[in-house]
Amino acid sequence: xxxxxxxxxxRVLKTGQSMTLLCAQDMNHEYMYWYRQDPGMGLRLIHYSxxxxxxxxxxxxxxxxxxxxxxQNFLLGLESAAPSQTSVYFCASSPWTSLTxxxxxxxxxxxxxxx
Amino acid sequence: GESVGLHLxxxxxxxxxxxxxxxxYSNSASDYFxxxxxxxxxxxxxxxxxxxxxxxxxxxxxxxxxxxxxxxxSLQIAAxxxxxxxxYFCAEAFGNEKLTFGTGTRLTxxx
Numbered sequence: 001x002x003x004x005x006x007x008x009x010x011r012v013l014k015t016g017q018s019m020t021l022l023c024a025q026d027m028n029h030e031y032m033y034w035y036r037q038d039p040g041m042g043l044r045l046i047h048y049s050x051x052x053x054x055x056x057x058x059x060x061x062x063x064x065x066x067x068x069x070x071x072q073n074f075l076l077g078l079e080s081a082a083p084s085q086t087s088v089y090f091c092a093s094s095p096w097t098s099l100t101x102x103x104x105x106x107x108x109x110x111x112x113x114x115x
Numbered sequence: 116g117e118s119v120g121l122h123l124x125x126x127x128x129x130x131x132x133x134x135x136x137x138x139x140y141s142n143s144a145s146d147y148f149x150x151x152x153x154x155x156x157x158x159x160x161x162x163x164x165x166x167x168x169x170x171x172x173x174x175x176x177x178x179x180x181x182x183x184x185x186x187x188x189s190l191q192i193a194a195x196x197x198x199x200x201x202x203y204f205c206a207e208a209f210g211n212e213k214l215t216f217g218t219g220t221r222l223t224x225x226x
Contacts, residue, residue, distance in 0.1 A: 004158075031212055042204060043159070043216040050212055058213070090158050094212075101147045101166070102208050106158030 002026050006091050006107035013081045013114045021076040021110050023091030031094040032074040033058075033104060034066060036087040043090065049074055050096075081114045088112070127223045134192040136220050138205035143186060145207040149214065150179060150190045153202045162190070162203075192222075200224045 004025045013019055023032065033048040035058075045058030049068040063085060065077045074093075078085060088111050092104040128134045140148070146167040151159035165172045165179045165188075172179050178191040188205050202221050206214040 040218060042218040045213060048212065092158075096212060101164065102212065102214055103149065103161050103164060104214060105161065106151075108158050109156075 004091055004093055004105055004107035006089075006110050008110060009108065010111045011113070013078075013112065015082060015114060017081050018077070018079050019081065019112075020078075021089055021091075021112075023074045023076070023093075023107060025072055025074075025091075025093040025105075027093060027095070027105065028071070029093035029095045029105075030071075031096045031102075031104075032068065033092040033094070034064070034074065034076045035090045035092065036060065036085075037090060037109075038087050046076065046089075081112075083114045086112060086114045124218070125221045125223070127225055128195050129225050130195060130197060132195055134190075134195045134199065134222055136190045136192075136203050136222065138188040138190075138217055140186050140188060140205070140207050142207060142209060142215075143183075145209045147208040148179070148181060148188050149206045149208075150177075150188075151204045151206065151216075152199075153204065153219070155201075159204060195222075195224055197224050197226070 007022045034046040035043040044060050046064050047066040049055050052071040055066045067075045088109050090109050091107045094104045149164045150162040152162050153159045163174045163179050170181050176193045180189045202219040204219045206216045208214050
């Protein structure tokens with residue numbers, strides 16, 4: 001059981017380049033999330049999805065777009081990368097039931113550097 | 116939105132001793148709390164959760180205490196082992212799909 005898988009694991013971009021981060025989960029979870037983690041700032045929510053075909057903004061959505069065309073996949077796009085987007089990106093998924101509430105299961109992360 | 120904070124950014128504990136990691140939350144309406152462990156180079160891993168209608172919950176070697184009067188959450192790790200070295204995050208939620216995370220406490224185990 002792979003859980004939450006993020007690709008790629010590492011990436012270096014030049015300012016202005018675009019890229020897409022892929023998150024895949026095999027747990028049939030309804031909810032999926034994208035976070036960024038910067039030193040001393042914990043996890044900040046970028047965008048999230050409560051089901052296939054839905055997306056919503058989180059705390060820091062500017063400069064990012066997302067899509068949830070299939071239930072198991074959640075894509076995070078950077079249209080024009082900026083050095084301020086250098087960070088570690090984590091994807092998470094959650095079954096969100098009344099019993100489990102919002103226990104989120106995380107991927108291993110993608111380290112992105114924008115030069 | 117409300118923020119979740121931690122009292123101490125770093126904590127060093129002797130192997131075999133008990134560890135206590137503290138967390139202060141500011142939203143008195145939060146009804147659900149989670150502790151995560153993050154090892155170096157890995158994603159956060161769920162440890163234990165607690166609902167606001169409880170004040171204590173125990174897991175394997177871990178106990179979470181919730182004091183709603185002072186809006187304080189703590190994670191107790193019994194008989195700390197080298198594998199417990201990590202950054203620990205608390206997170207809170209209030210009736211919606213989102214968690215708000217604290218900035219984390221780094222726990223270092225001294226052999």
